[in-house]
Amino acid sequence: MAKAVDKAIDYASFPDKRGHFGPYGGRFVSETLMCALDELEAAYQRLKNDKDFQAEFDQDLAQYVGRPSPLYLAERWSRETGGAQIYLKREDLNHTGAHKVNNTIGQALLAKHMGKKRIIAETGAGQHGVASATVAARLGMSCHVFMGEEDVHRQALNVYRMKLLGAEVIPVKSGSRTLKDAMNEAMRDWVTNVDDTFYIIGTVAGPHPYPQLVRDFQSIIGREARAQCLEQTGRLPDALVACVGGGSNAIGLFHPFLNDESVAMYGVEAGGYGVETGQHAAPLSAGTPGVLHGNRTYLMQDDNGQIIHTHSVSAGLDYPGVGPEHAWLKDIGRAEYVSVNDDEALTAFRELTLVEGIMPALESSHALAYAKKLARSLDKDKTIIINLSGRGDKDIHTVAQIDGIQLT
Amino acid sequence: MSRLTAKFDALRAAKRKALVPYIVAGDPDMERTLPLMHKLVEQGADILELGVPFSDPMAEGPTIQLAHERALVHAVSLSGILELVTEFRRHDQDTPVVLMGYANPVERMGYDGFAERAGRAGVDGVLIVDMPPEEAEPLNEALARHELDNIFLLAPTTTDERIAKVAGLAGGYIYCVSLKGVTGAGNIDVDQVQKLMQRIQAHTDLPVTVGFGIKNAETATRVAVCCDGVVVGSALVEAVASAEKNGTDVLEATTLIRDIRHALDAISR
Ligand SMILES: Cc1ncc(COP(=O)(O)O)c(C=O)c1O
Numbered sequence: 001m002a003k004a005v006d007k008a009i010d011y012a013s014f015p016d017k018r019g020h021f022g023p024y025g026g027r028f029v030s031e032t033l034m035c036a037l038d039e040l041e042a043a044y045q046r047l048k049n050d051k052d053f054q055a056e057f058d059q060d061l062a063q064y065v066g067r068p069s070p071l072y073l074a075e076r077w078s079r080e081t082g083g084a085q086i087y088l089k090r091e092d093l094n095h096t097g098a099h100k101v102n103n104t105i106g107q108a109l110l111a112k113h114m115g116k117k118r119i120i121a122e123t124g125a126g127q128h129g130v131a132s133a134t135v136a137a138r139l140g141m142s143c144h145v146f147m148g149e150e151d152v153h154r155q156a157l158n159v160y161r162m163k164l165l166g167a168e169v170i171p172v173k174s175g176s177r178t179l180k181d182a183m184n185e186a187m188r189d190w191v192t193n194v195d196d197t198f199y200i201i202g203t204v205a206g207p208h209p210y211p212q213l214v215r216d217f218q219s220i221i222g223r224e225a226r227a228q229c230l231e232q233t234g235r236l237p238d239a240l241v242a243c244v245g246g247g248s249n250a251i252g253l254f255h256p257f258l259n260d261e262s263v264a265m266y267g268v269e270a271g272g273y274g275v276e277t278g279q280h281a282a283p284l285s286a287g288t289p290g291v292l293h294g295n296r297t298y299l300m301q302d303d304n305g306q307i308i309h310t311h312s313v314s315a316g317l318d319y320p321g322v323g324p325e326h327a328w329l330k331d332i333g334r335a336e337y338v339s340v341n342d343d344e345a346l347t348a349f350r351e352l353t354l355v356e357g358i359m360p361a362l363e364s365s366h367a368l369a370y371a372k373k374l375a376r377s378l379d380k381d382k383t384i385i386i387n388l389s390g391r392g393d394k395d396i397h398t399v400a401q402i403d404g405i406q407l408t
Numbered sequence: 409m410s411r412l413t414a415k416f417d418a419l420r421a422a423k424r425k426a427l428v429p430y431i432v433a434g435d436p437d438m439e440r441t442l443p444l445m446h447k448l449v450e451q452g453a454d455i456l457e458l459g460v461p462f463s464d465p466m467a468e469g470p471t472i473q474l475a476h477e478r479a480l481v482h483a484v485s486l487s488g489i490l491e492l493v494t495e496f497r498r499h500d501q502d503t504p505v506v507l508m509g510y511a512n513p514v515e516r517m518g519y520d521g522f523a524e525r526a527g528r529a530g531v532d533g534v535l536i537v538d539m540p541p542e543e544a545e546p547l548n549e550a551l552a553r554h555e556l557d558n559i560f561l562l563a564p565t566t567t568d569e570r571i572a573k574v575a576g577l578a579g580g581y582i583y584c585v586s587l588k589g590v591t592g593a594g595n596i597d598v599d600q601v602q603k604l605m606q607r608i609q610a611h612t613d614l615p616v617t618v619g620f621g622i623k624n625a626e627t628a629t630r631v632a633v634c635c636d637g638v639v640v641g642s643a644l645v646e647a648v649a650s651a652e653k654n655g656t657d658v659l660e661a662t663t664l665i666r667d668i669r670h671a672l673d674a675i676s677r
Binding site for chain 2: 184
């Protein structure tokens with residue numbers, strides 16, 4: 001207990017009032033949106049501590065999403081890997097198949113309480129788009145999802161899912177036609193329809209208060225995992241591993257453990273063809289600080305401050321920025337950020353499927369691939385928790401294509 | 409006195425409205441941007457807003473987005489644009505030049521380095537679209553050290569409280585966004601602009617220009633009656649783009665500015 005007193009940082013107290021995590025975060029948007037963000041922040045501050053709102057959120061997570069998600073000891077995979085015991089936090093078992101829904105449930109409830117009738121969202125892999133379309137269907141709201149034209153082709157299955165859920169999918173043809181451009185377009189829509197529209201951002205990026213509120217909604221992952229780990233193993237885990245696109249599943253797992261000094265944390269970015277090739281999506285590993293999409297954070301950019309193209313086999317990690325809290329955790333050394341290449345992730349995808357009968361999302365496969373290396377370096381009595389952020393059904397086409405198989 | 413202040417003082421004394429064209433630097437290429445700037449002045453522009461191209465121009469509609477993309481094909485950079493302004497100043501010491509763009513290229517160059525170089529190049533004001541007053545303090549200090557004005561946006565959604573805050577930080581002039589939307593958007597609602605202008609003028613004596621949705625002489629004159637000047641962006645950028653596409657001289661695009669100048673001068677008399 002003595003330790004807790006002289007602890008320098010209380011992680012729960014971040015961000016500061018203006019949304020800063022150290023030098024990162026903040027609110028870099030055009031003037032038209034400032035009032036909408038003030039309104040959102042005020043509503044969130046009010047509802048965050050409102051018992052009824054929390055009860056509604058908890059009930060939806062339990063009865064609609066199916067929480068708590070299990071913490072599963074991957075016994076056979078741990079044994080074959082040789083080293084630490086590996087536990088999987090099964091976010092893949094959530095309704096809609098990924099952690100994304102924790103956040104969309106929370107933000108849709110906010111929208112409802114703020115009297116907004118129209119939902120917009122950006123999506124890369126389509127998981128956040130599906131999760132947004134799902135909650136919009138349930139609450140009887142209209143839903144418009146912006147998706148880069150490139151991703152519309154890569155993720156045809158999710159596009160159709162969104163349409164079946166009654167959402168309109170708007171292909172974005174500007175810039176690189178991927179997630180970042182979808183986010184630009186969603187911002188443009190929001191500026192235009194700011195009075196009646198709620199923008200559900202899918203990750204811990206964007207202007208304040210989004211990185212905070214998305215983190216808070218996703219923190220259910222870490223709170224459950226912490227309690228489950230204590231119950232199942234009698235102690236805290238030694239390490240946490242999660243993939244990092246924008247960083248929402250990672251911060252969701254990490255945040256409730258930040259004040260537990262003994263717990264190491266590893267965020268795994270998409271190394272694409274290899275960080276050394278420049279063709280990757282690993283801004284924390286190989287980028288520099290800058291401003292994009294409303295916050296200051298690490299970015300993939302050139303010497304002139306232009307955002308550069310990213311590459312990853314997994315559409316959900318294919319983003320040139322990262323949530324500002326991760327940028328800060330990196331700088332202060334509380335979490336470590338590493339990268340895993342496309343082919344390592346694909347190997348992990350196949351391995352978990354064969355050895356545990358669990359087909360992971362390609363995003364989550366990045367975390368698996370790194371955790372495997374980490375587990376080998378640790379003794380058998382150590383434990384690692386991996387955030388298995390989503391299931392792999394959506395990626396079957398991608399994997400088949402790599403295998404040279406044409407699915408009809 | 410700053411070039412912007414001198415310009416607005418002169419305009420006010422002559423009871424004229426400021427005409428502020430916006431073009432994207434490097435669209436269609438850097439070689440033609442310089443003559444375009446001079447030609448705009450010749451056709452009656454009072455102040456030039458030079459767009460600094462960015463890969464992710466969040467506040468722009470399709471017309472200006474495409475102009476940013478065209479410029480970036482030639483790898484137009486903030487450094488290159490500062491050199492362009494230096495060139496422009498060799499033949500024009502009177503027309504204020506304002507750089508309008510996004511935070512990241514300026515962050516990348518560093519606030520102080522940018523302000524120092526921009527001041528030396530002969531830039532007069534800087535408008536960073538995605539840098540509201542809450543985040544602008546460090547940049548403001550750097551700009552002030554080099555006697556550059558920081559120009560802020562005010563929008564229909566801006567509260568009176570924020571107007572007061574912005575009025576305290578702004579220099580040169582205030583850019584009033586006429587509508588909720590992106591550049592090049594639909595039809596301007598003059599009544600709404602008028603109401604916003606009244607709220608702004610209750611807090612500041614700084615000149616106020618109105619932009620977004622001003623397409624021609626008709627919209628310009630309708631708006632100009634309630635403000636100090638008008639910004640013409642998408643319509644001009646579109647004219648440049650079609651001249652380029654049709655293989656005609658892009659300088660011809662500036663006839664739009666000449667027409668608006670004539671119309672504005674007719675109402676100020
Ligand atoms: C299953 C899954 N995991 C991870 C991510 C990456 O997002 P984040 O880093 O915000 O968790 C995505 C994004 O689409 C996803 O679908």
